[in-house]
Amino acid sequence: MSPEDRRVWRFIGAVALCMALSVPLSMALGVQYDYTLTHVALGGALLGALCGMAGTFAVLRGQSLIGDTLSHAALPGVALAFLLFGREPLALLLGAAATGGLGILLVNWLSSTTRLKQDAAMGIVLAAFFAIGVALLSYIQGRADARQAGLDKFIFGQAAAIIARDVVILGAACLLIGALLLAFWKEFKLLTFDPDFARVNGLPTGWLNGLLSTLIVIVCVIGLQLAGVILMVGLLIAPAVAARQWTRRLEQMIVLAMLFGAFSGGSGAVLSALERGLPTGPLMIAVACGLVLVALLFAPQRGVLWQLRQRRRLRGEV
């Protein structure tokens, strides 16, 4: 391991320590971790870690906005599942995955068979699905159905809805996706870095691509209820973008992205649970984007301040 790598790993260790210390610090500031808040914080942190894992690959594959299309396209699925099966968590998840996945397939089909560019295709699919979703949601809102409450929370996210079962689902997803990434680490890495080379070497790039995309879909769908469809993409990519600035290896980037994600998700969820009616998604994303801002300014070599200093030093030498 090179000295520079060791330095980055030490930095990552320090970040982990600081984030762990934020829990006792918040207690000292008067936050009461009762049964509900513990679940909310745990759920948020687990979701953030999941997003860090999936987001690292989404960002490096240049697929950041796929997450945006996906989460917006999931809304009509949620509404339809509610109309058909009521407020059944599993049904809502499957509904979200169904229309979200359909949206992605539609984007791929549009950009491969028509002259539409991918960004235009994503814009159109995103808008169409979201429009249908909002219309369905308003329709549900207007019905005299007592069990409808909370469905509109899907738009901005609602952490207070987290119960023990959600924490278990998030934890299981973390283990499953973490295990898959570990098992196929070198394949995913090569596929992301140089897909043509991977294919020439005989890797089954078709199904590896499918597997990686499926992981991103799963993370987005699981996160919808907490982060909300509008800002889900922020939690997916912001921790990875922030982590990218501090590191020089994929291994370091994904670990740091998980830490950043866990911190953003956890603290956002806690903040939103402190006051009734505060939406979770925006608070999580605000924290995550704060981390991005700090990274863009202060990261060695890639940071703005570092580059300014470098330029000044060069000018001094001239």
Place this chain on the structure above:
Amino acid sequence: MPASPYALEINDLTVAYRNTPVLWDIDLRVPSGVLMGIIGPNGAGKTTLIKAALGLIPRAAGDVRFFGLPLRQARARIGYVPQRNSIDWDFPTTALDVAMMGLYGKLGWLRRPDRAARQAALAALEQVGMAHLAERQIGQLSGGQQQRVFLARALVQNADLYFMDEPFAAVDAVTERAIVNLLGALRKQGKTVIVVHHDLQTVAEYFDWVTLLNVEVIASGATSEVFTEENIRRTYGGRIGALPAGLNGSPEASAYVA
């Protein structure tokens, strides 16, 4: 294994993009052990030819064999150096890490590169004069150094047949020397190397075999036989920059500038 004198054998290969043929009815035989340059104007389909042969883009028709075998059975004997600008060099990884990727195909599922893989990668980097930058992040390398990392990765593949896509494009003199030396070393080991090339001036110096391509194969064979002024004219039409000096053509043709 059926013995074939040809490292690469292409029959009736056609590739089309939106109904326009990019490659038309290519027939090509490359004997084992040659250093072959593929030359032709921009848009002639040089890169497409390599990619179609390697199954990276779909072909409308045609059959490709490597050492007499279909691609699936010959993969382990094929090395590939893609165009340098085909990937994102800001990817968080080091030169050593990239060189080790040459072993990923052979390692098999669930296996991680071990110490031996690391040694092989370091040796390959050494061979292209990059061992001292092994721990450098690839984004911090110059274009020529990045190209040499790609070559090291191909060396690690330890193939019998190499495809290199424009390895000489926009590289510094040191890198150019390193690549030429490497080609010589590979040749000496009896490997076959197929290089997409754009500089007519150096063709005769670098390659003993050449294919002139412009959608169709204009000519293919030993450089001394097919790299003639007439064939170059037929390949490039009126778009020749400067004909290589020393070709047995008229002096005014050698100085011809389009």
